[in-house]
Amino acid sequence: MAENFDLQNFDWEAYENGVADNSGKTKEELTALYDNTLSAVKAGEVVKGIVKGINKREVIVSVGFKSDGIVPAAEFRYNEDLKIGDEVEVYVVNPEDKKGQLELSHKQARAAQSWERVNEALANEEVVKGYIKCKTKGGMIVDVLGTEAFLPGSQIDVKPIRDYDVFVGKTMEFKIVKINQEFRNVVVSHKALIEAELEAQKKEIVPKLEKGQVLEGTVKNITNYGVFIDLCGVDGLIHITDLSWGRVNDPKTIVALDQKINVVILDFDEEKKRIALGLKQLTPHPWDTLDANLTVGDKIKGTVAVMADYGAFVEVAPGVEGLIHVSEMSWSQHLRSANDFLKVGQEVEAVILTLDRAERKMSLGLKQLKADPWENVETKYAVGSKHTARVRNFTNFGVFVEIEEGVDGLIHISDLSWTKKIKHPNEFTQIGAEIEVVVLEIDKANRRLSLGHKQLEDNPWDALEAQYAVDSVHEGKIAELTEKGAVVALEAGVEGFCTTRHLMKADKGQVAAGDVLDFKVIEFNKDAKRILLSHLRTWEAPKEVEEKPAKKAKKAAEPQVAAPQIEKTTFGDIEALAALKAQLENK
Numbered sequence: 001m002a003e004n005f006d007l008q009n010f011d012w013e014a015y016e017n018g019v020a021d022n023s024g025k026t027k028e029e030l031t032a033l034y035d036n037t038l039s040a041v042k043a044g045e046v047v048k049g050i051v052k053g054i055n056k057r058e059v060i061v062s063v064g065f066k067s068d069g070i071v072p073a074a075e076f077r078y079n080e081d082l083k084i085g086d087e088v089e090v091y092v093v094n095p096e097d098k099k100g101q102l103e104l105s106h107k108q109a110r111a112a113q114s115w116e117r118v119n120e121a122l123a124n125e126e127v128v129k130g131y132i133k134c135k136t137k138g139g140m141i142v143d144v145l146g147t148e149a150f151l152p153g154s155q156i157d158v159k160p161i162r163d164y165d166v167f168v169g170k171t172m173e174f175k176i177v178k179i180n181q182e183f184r185n186v187v188v189s190h191k192a193l194i195e196a197e198l199e200a201q202k203k204e205i206v207p208k209l210e211k212g213q214v215l216e217g218t219v220k221n222i223t224n225y226g227v228f229i230d231l232c233g234v235d236g237l238i239h240i241t242d243l244s245w246g247r248v249n250d251p252k253t254i255v256a257l258d259q260k261i262n263v264v265i266l267d268f269d270e271e272k273k274r275i276a277l278g279l280k281q282l283t284p285h286p287w288d289t290l291d292a293n294l295t296v297g298d299k300i301k302g303t304v305a306v307m308a309d310y311g312a313f314v315e316v317a318p319g320v321e322g323l324i325h326v327s328e329m330s331w332s333q334h335l336r337s338a339n340d341f342l343k344v345g346q347e348v349e350a351v352i353l354t355l356d357r358a359e360r361k362m363s364l365g366l367k368q369l370k371a372d373p374w375e376n377v378e379t380k381y382a383v384g385s386k387h388t389a390r391v392r393n394f395t396n397f398g399v400f401v402e403i404e405e406g407v408d409g410l411i412h413i414s415d416l417s418w419t420k421k422i423k424h425p426n427e428f429t430q431i432g433a434e435i436e437v438v439v440l441e442i443d444k445a446n447r448r449l450s451l452g453h454k455q456l457e458d459n460p461w462d463a464l465e466a467q468y469a470v471d472s473v474h475e476g477k478i479a480e481l482t483e484k485g486a487v488v489a490l491e492a493g494v495e496g497f498c499t500t501r502h503l504m505k506a507d508k509g510q511v512a513a514g515d516v517l518d519f520k521v522i523e524f525n526k527d528a529k530r531i532l533l534s535h536l537r538t539w540e541a542p543k544e545v546e547e548k549p550a551k552k553a554k555k556a557a558e559p560q561v562a563a564p565q566i567e568k569t570t571f572g573d574i575e576a577l578a579a580l581k582a583q584l585e586n587k
Contacts (some may be wrong), residue, residue: 043092046109051086061090061104069104076106078131078143080171089113110146117145118186122176130174130188135164142188144174149186158194159220159230162257201233209268209275214282219259227251229263229277236275238263245280245319247305254279286319287360296352300364304346312342314350314364322362324350329366331373331406333447341366373406374447381407381439381449386456391433399425401435401451409449411437418454418461418529421487421495461526464494468521468531473538476519478511486511488519488533495531496521502534511535 052068053060059071059082071090076082091108121128130144132151140151151174153161161167174188217229217236226239243254255261263277294300302316311325329341342348350364373380381387381403389401389409398412416428429435441450468474468490476488476496485499498519503511511517523532 114146155189415452
């Protein structure tokens with residue numbers, strides 16, 4: 001502006017009427033003079049401006065042009081601290097739109113220079129501000145220096161983030177950690193800034209830590225193996241076994257996220273910055289507060305906490321457990337899985353078998369709540385008494401049965417039947433079936449009974465001796481063929497045996513299982529319970545009887561030939577021979 005031009009005392013009314021002022025200049029000259037005081041802006045260039053006004057919808061920016069420009073407020077969302085008087089960069093979209101206004105854009109100004117600035121920020125490890133636009137798979141989209149960047153969920157904070165939505169629309173500080181030049185991808189981190197601060201805090205806090213020290217912390221994260229606690233920027237871990245004196249299946253039942261709790265330092269590694277914390281150590285051990293009057297033989301109630309095949313752990317007080325071994329659950333000697341008797345969470349009453357307060361161990365028993373069935377076994381199951389038992393197991397030599405829980409016995413295979421030849425007990429009965437038995441012998445030391453089944457009936461072999469006398473003939477059915485012969489089923493449930501030679505039929509045909517034939521008894525052994533049979537003799541014997549008279553008649557018809565007469569030698573004959581011998585010797 002000219003030095004002799006007085007702008008404050010200028011007569012604008014005269015100027016409007018086209019009259020020159022006292023300076024003697026025309027209206028056109030004055031207009032040109034005014035225009036020279038303004039900045040010249042061109043479309044497409046980036047210029048700096050000063051914020052003149054801010055409202056919810058727009059920001060007024062002066063770039064020294066004849067009119068101020070208007071920028072949408074949304075373009076400044078990343079900068080919550082924007083205020084009047086701040087210098088900002090804007091892009092000239094149009095020096096004069098249809099309304100005669102200067103059209104500016106802050107977003108385009110940032111975009112024009114953003115890639116260079118992003119690379120500079122990475123190289124200089126600069127902290128930049130960014131506006132979180134929205135959430136995406138695995139993280140958030142952030143507007144940083146006019147470029148969209150990816151913020152991974154793991155890089156938002158040092159503690160796990162449960163709700164990403166609370167961060168949408170916020171402006172935060174970030175550090176650019178990675179750039180892919182080829183695809184123009186930018187990755188930022190807010191966690192890196194926090195970790196840098198925490199690292200500084202750790203260097204100050206860790207040297208001051210001591211074992212046994214009690215500190216207040218905040219529950220930062222809960223896992224299935226423990227709880228992470230934030231101790232003013234330093235993380236510590238409470239292992240699941242140090243949360244409570246009792247068993248803990250889920251740490252969430254003890255603590256909650258963001259909960260403030262007191263913890264005690266159990267151990268720490270200054271180099272690795274690892275701190276082991278405890279929660280249960282702040283309370284007395286339950287064994288130290290256990291009722292001093294409890295002793296072996298007392299009954300105690302508890303809840304099944306853990307099941308194993310070998311037994312069940314019962315919590316009788318918080319942090320105090322006793323083991324019920326499976327052998328102490330039943331008087332039965334048939335060991336089964338503990339799950340057959342108890343379930344987790346079940347309330348039980350048991351008897352204390354052992355109690356070691358120094359070692360903090362206790363063993364319990366369930367079966368002791370019932371009387372031992374072997375105490376009066378001689379009277380309840382006397383020899384000769386009859387009972388009903390249940391088949392529990394088979395062996396090649398017999399059947400194991402249970403008369404009642406804890407009272408077992410063995411029926412030897414030879415005591416199953418008087419008459420049947422049983423190769424395996426499963427031919428006679430089956431597991432789980434009931435069977436009538438007679439007590440034959442009691443072995444109290446080994447808790448075993450010797451039982452019999454056939455003794456329920458009289459020995460039939462005394463009566464069978466007369467029925468199956470030797471040479472008697474009976475009808476029988478071939479039950480089984482073996483290499484040595486056949487097992488023959490006879491009347492009254494008796495079985496006999498016929499050797500292969502004695503199985504020969506009259507027509508020389510082959511016998512088969514199921515054939516019904518006549519058999520002659522050729523041997524009966526009551527002691528060995530054996531009957532030997534022959535089919536051959538049932539048809540061969542009558543033929544021999546018919547041949548005997550024929551043989552006698554043939555002998556009678558044959559002529560009788562006299563036997564040759566042989567003269568006997570006398571003593572005289574012997575002397576004559578001796579004399580003759582002497583004469584010959586002399587010659």
